[in-house]
Every structure is written in C-alpha cells, then in structure tokens.
Amino acid sequence: MTTINREATGPENLQKLHDDLSEVWGNPKGLKALTIVNHTTLGLRFMVTGMAFFLIGGILAMLIRTQIATPDQNFMTPEIYSQVTTMHGTVMMFLFAIPILEGLAIYMIPKMIGARDLVCPRLTALGYWCYLFGGIILCFSMVLEMAPDSGWFMYTPLSSNEYSPGLGSDFWLLGITFVEISALSAGVELVVSILRTRTQGMALHKMPLFAWYILAMALMIVVGFPPLILGSILLELERAVGMPFFDIAGGGDPVLWQHLFWLFGHPEVYIIFLPAAGIVSTLIPVFAGRPIVGYGWVVFAITVMGFISFGLWVHHMFTVGIPQLAQAFFSAASMLVAIPTGIQVFVWLATLWLGKPKMKLPMLWIIGFLVIFVCGGLTGVMLALVPFDWQVHDTHFVVAHMHYVLVGGMLFPLMAGIYYWLPLFSGRMPSETIGKWGFWLVFIGFNATFLIMHWTGLLGMPRRVYTYNTGFGWDIFNLLSSIGGFVMSAGFAMVLIDITLHFRYGKPAKTNPWNADTLEWANKLPPTPYNFVSLPPIETRHPLWEHPELPQEMQEGRHGLATASHGRRELWGTDPLTGKVREIIHVPSNSWWPLFAAMALAVVCISLLLRWYPVAGAGVMVAIGFLLRWSWENGAHPKAAPDAKVMPGDPPLHSRTMDGPGLWAMTTAMIANGSFFLSYLFGWFYLWTVSPEWRMPDASPLSLVALVVAGVALLGGSALMESSVRRLRKQLDSGLAMRLYGAALLGGLQFVLILWVMWNANLVVTETSHDAILMVGLYYALLHSALGTVISLLQGMRVGYRYVGAHAPFEPVVVTYFWRYNVVVFWILIAALAVLPRVIGG
C-alpha cells in the first residue's frame, strides 16, 4: 500500500496527536452537549430516539391486539381505536423505521469508508432536532386525544375538513412534514459523504456493500420524499385555507392524494428494506468467513430495486378504477421487483453455502429474516396479481403481508445489526443466552400473530374495524394473533433487557470481536469522536482481512491527515469513481445554530397547528435568520478555515478550490427540489386532464409578458453568476462583488414581477383548484427568486469581508448551481402554467 501523506508523527508525538485530535473533535458536556454535531453521537441519538418511538408504537400495537382479541369488545371506543391504529402505523413508519436506519447509516458510514465525520455535520444535527421535535409534536396529539384517525396514509376525503374537522389531520400533516426535513437532510448528506469522502484509493467498486445500499437508500429518500411533502402542503392548505385540491366540487380530485402519497409510499418500503438488506450483506460474509458471492450482482440488484420501486405505486390503487391496461403495467412492474430480491436471497444463500457459518446471535436474526422476508415476498407477488388484490384489498391479509415484509425485511436485520455492532457502540458483548431467548420469543410470537392474520384476511376481515361480531369464523384466529402479539412483546422486552444489562455486565469486547473485514472495526471500542487517528489508503473490499495490522497502523498515525494542530476538522475529499484524493474537506464544528433553527421551525409548526399565523410568520423569519447566520460561518470565515495552510504535499482545502462537497450537496438538494417540482407539475396536469369538475378559465389569468420579463431578468442574473465563476476560474476577482450584487438586483426584479403577476391575476384560490394550484406554482417561483436574491446578496457581502474571492472561489460556484436550477424550472413553469393553457385551452 502507498499513501500520499507522510508518516505524520513518531511514537514520541503520538500522545500529543491524540490530544490535538481530541481537542478539535471532542464533544462538550453539560448543556453544551446540545451543540454536538459529531456523527457518532448524533447517530446514537437517532437510534435511541427511534427505539423510544418503537416502544410507543409497540404499546399502540398491543392496544390494537387487545381490542380485537375477542369479538364485541369495548376496551376502546371506535374514535380512540382509529387514532391508535393511525398512530401505530405513523409512528412505526415515520418515527421509527426510517429514522433508526438513518441513524445507523449516520453512525456507520464514515467509519466504514474511512472518514472522520459526515460531510455536513451541522445538517445532521438539524435533522436530528427536527426529527425529535416533529415526533414529540405528533405524539403529543395522543395525550390531547386529538391524534389523527384517518389511517397512516391519510386518504382524502376522510382526512379532509369535512370528515376530520379536528386538529388530528393537521398534527399528522405538519408533524410529518417537519420530520421529513430530517429525512431529506440525512439523504442529501449521506449521498455526498459516500461519493466524496471515502478514504484514498477506495474506488466505487471497492466500497463496502453497506455503503452501496445506503447510497441507494439516500438517493431514494431524495427523490421519494418530496411528493409526500407536496401532498402534505396541499392538503394542509386545503384544510387551513380552503384551497380545493382534493375536493371534487372545487375541481380537485381525492385520487391525486393517493398518487402523491404512494409515489412516496411505495419507494418508502424499499427505503426501509435496502439498508436492512445492507446489514444482511455485511453480516453474512463475516459469519460465513468468506467474501460475499457476487458483489457485482448485489450492486446490480440494489440499482434495479432503487428504480423499479418507483414504478409500483399504483399497485396500492388497483381498486380506485383505472384502466385495465394501466393496471397490467403496474402488475407486471410489481412482479419484476421479485428478480432483484431473488438475486440477493440467492447471493446470501450461496455465501452461506460456500462458507463456514458460525451461528452467533446476530446470525439467528439473519436466519429469521430470511424465512420471514421470503414469505412476505411471496405474498407480495400474490398481491401484484390484480384479481387477487381486488379480493383481499383492505383486509387483514394486506396487513399481514405488510408486516411480513417490514418486520421481516427491516426489524429482524436491524436487530441483527444492533447485536453485531453492539461492541462498537459500547465496547462490550451482549449475552448470548438472554439474546437467544429474545430472538425465539420474537420469532415465534411474530409468526403466531401475522401468519394467522393472513387467514383472518382471507376469511374477509377488513382492516381498521374496531370490533366484529362473533360468527364470521374470525374469533379464534384473532385470539391466537393477539396471544402471539404479546409473546412477541415479551421477546422484545428480553432484547431490551439484554441490551440494557450489557452496558454494565457485558464482557469487554476484544478488538474486531467478530473477525470482520470492514473498516469500522479499526476504531477503538467504543470509538473516539474523530474515529481514526490517520486515514489509510484502501484498495481492497476486505481491508481488515487482508491487512490485520491496519487498525494498529491507523492508531499510530502512520497514514493520512494525521495532524490536528491547525484546529480544523478534516477529511479527505476524494474522486467519486477512483477514490483518488482531490482536496482536504474541512467540516464545521459544534454549534448552537442547528438547535436554534429547529426550535424556530418547531414554533412555526405549532403556530400553524393553532392557526396563529403572525407567530408562524415571525417563526419563519427567525428560522431563516438562524440558517443564514449558520451559512455565514463558512469557507474563509474566522470560525471555519481562515488559514488555508496545509502540510507540504497535501492537496488544498476544498474551500480554496472550485469543487467541494457543498457543490455536490447543492446538486443533490436540487434533485430533491426537482422531484418536488415534478410532483407539482404532475398535480397540475393530473387535475387538468382527470379531475371531473376541473374549470379552466377562457383566458389565462397570468400575464405572459410580465412572466417572460421576469424570466429574462432571471436569465440575466444567472448570466452574471456564470461570468463571475468563469472569471474566478482564471483567478480574477476584480468587480466580483458588483457582479454578485447585480445578480441579486436582477433576482429582486424577478421577485417583484412575480408578485405583480400574482397580484394582477385575481386568483380566487378557495373557489377552484385551477386558481389554487396556480397560486402554489407562483409561490414556488417567488420563494426561489427570493432565495437566489438573498444568497447572491450575501455572497457580495462576503467578498467585502474577504471570505470569498480568487483565494476562496468555491461559494459562488455553489450559488450559480442554484441559479441554473431556477432558470430551468421558471421557464418550465411559464410554459406549463401560462403558455400551454393558451395553446390548448381547457
């Protein structure tokens, strides 16, 4: 192996090096612990919070099973039962499954790819606080007995004002949107971290499989969550303001909600499954004692799943009345997804077959996963058949299938992963005896609950009914399912006891206790906040198997970036394909801004719930203020990297180059933004072509001339930004501030013109969905215009402070990307909203 960095320190300086790293990367204690942005701490916080929500969701599940254990029960009223079922699904899907897997990814990815942190640590912190506050707000609705009660997918019109007049739906819509900020934050930074911060030499095809799975999951979050965010915004606008997006009489369509929800909802199943499958693909080779069979085939399968899962959403809507041919498309696509799943299952079996599997505790959970998930997959293929789906739609069969896929496909691998990485979290080993008791109770209890639930479904029992009469033949099956549910709960209690006790009584773990091959086991157990003293060159998929001495070498600082006396938190910035080092990425340190911004957003969320709009407006302004202040402490700012000096032979700091993680983060964020925009366009065209009472005015209310002038102003601003970047590439920064101010001025002109168009359109947004959806599109353009203007203005100011210039040219490049996006979407918006209606008519 070769390293581009020198041996940074000798044995006599090793302690000094550790001290330096601890000072730069260390976590504060007391109240200041709230400022921590380190991925290890935040990953653990995500997971612990996720487990807390899992317990809440589990208690709700037991309440459900108690209620329907026997016929004619009145343990709960119908109203409370509806709230409990809705919250069980919501908590498990949004507050447990996704966040805990994100937490695991946040914790694990930097350690696996040989980095010291994620690339946007403050974003990790913001994501965590948004998740925590959103989850608390949502769960608080249960305390008030005001929880949402329309089912976890919130179908309209059941969730609309007419049938859900209380605050329940609002809690769901606002709380979930708040939590989704967290998911998107994690999605963006995981993508960028995996692509740009792998240690030197770790080419894409040498990356650990877990990183491939997380890359796919993160990209799916980036593309898959925005449709639901749009849907939630539209439904909340309908409920709060009366904009009739889903109301037939106003020209809306309730089926639009189903499309937007399932455009998110089906990929979400795979967003949950992929990281879990990543755990399986990581653990099986370790316990089989050999490399995975068919690394390339696994990459193939991950890629196929990532895409095909977006083409299945209508299979949740087979009963709403769409043409048979369209149903056939989605039925066929649904069957296709069995191919990549099957490939992975055979890869895992082949690896076990060719290796010498050791049946340690984590492997028990993996075997449980294989059995349960394959059964769930098979019932999934059954449900892909349209006539069968019609028969069992909305019955317990679907509920049973969903639990086989999600509990089998996510929870069992997660438990395997938790047991496997427990020594990393705590430095101690779990108890095999208590752990095995826990596993068998969960496995038996789970199958007793949900295998039997297939039969109650086939016997016709609908989901979400709060009670039933005796005589349908459902009594004994429901009772057995309920008993199974309580057995499963006892199993989870055992697991929880085991994990809790192990922190005190577990045997201390030796180095690399499972003889694993991946880099996370090169950490100290438990890890230091900086993970590695030095970052090694990695040119193999199994670094610890091929170089068992590597952890020692890394601890002795014999590899790259073994210095911290400059006071910066540094990672390698590497080429996404080859893993060659391009630059040194410096990441920000602990900060209050993420917490403050999340608190301001929580105020916005609560104010919107209570309809205190002035307070909500003030909250938005405060949150923007915090976020802008946060962005100010960047690049050459004294709190970031005022001194660009690096060790001789090292590449430059990223803020002194024209490329860097911020550029990739902006691109990934714009993919999410683009997904939101395309969902909006889908909504516009869907209502236009499908909604039965759609009313298009004879003449478009939008002034085409004003919009075109606004578009030209935007183009002018963008051109100024582009020319600024071109000149910076040539190391020219004379007149840079004026160009940036000029772009801001043109952005401001666009903003004013859009406002003028909105004002003059006289849209009656509560009367027709046409006017309402036009208004949403104009607000979208207005928001982007404002943002482009403000960030260009700030860039101009930063030139004045010498934070930006030829010596630090990075930030204008990032801002220019945003302007490019603005130009593209604004002109598409003009074409879709103002030109097409004039050409085609209503």
Next chain:
Amino acid sequence: MNAMVQRLHLTHPGHFVGGLTLWSIWFIAVYGGLSVACAVVPPDPAQGALTHINITLLLVSLITALLLAGLAWGCFQEAKQHKGRQHFNAFVSAWLYVFSTLAVAFVAAPIIGLPPCL
C-alpha cells in the same frame, strides 16, 4: 466537454442508472400517454386491443427495447476490453441494460392483448 464525453463512455458508472432511467422515462411515457389518450381520444371499446393507442405504445416500447438492447451489447463489448474498475462498471451496466430491455418487454406485453381504456 471532455468530462461529458467521459461520462458517456460505456465504462462510466453513470450507465448503472442509464438503462433504468430510460426504462423509467418509457414507463412514465407509456402510462401517462395511455391516461391522456384515454381522456382525450378514447377509442371505441369494440375495437379491442387493435387501436391507434396500443399501436403507438407498442412502437414506443419496441424502439426503447431496441435502444436498451444496443446499449447492453455495447457494454458487454467494453467489458471484454477492460479489466478492474472499468470492467466492473461495464459488466454491471451491461446486465442492467439487459434487465431494462426485458423489463420493457415484460411490462409492455399486455399492450398486445388488452384494450386501452376499459
């Protein structure tokens, strides 16, 4: 420009997503096209599957499948000529194009037998 040409090369991992992106575009075009056509110019149900909508959808599907099959063949050729990272990229891309081709054929198969707007 050079960077763009490199990205188009069949050994670039961008092709991991190339085939399935084409599949997705085709899928949206076929589903969206069917929905709009049925809303705007629904054919007489008595015509069965032999309608202008089905013929158009089939043609679009055939062109897409041929394009994907061609890209799969190209990737296999590239995979033979390289080792290491580039071989890996071209080989995985080739199978992803094969899958995308078959996925177009499989999902499009009902167009032959089902009337479009019933």
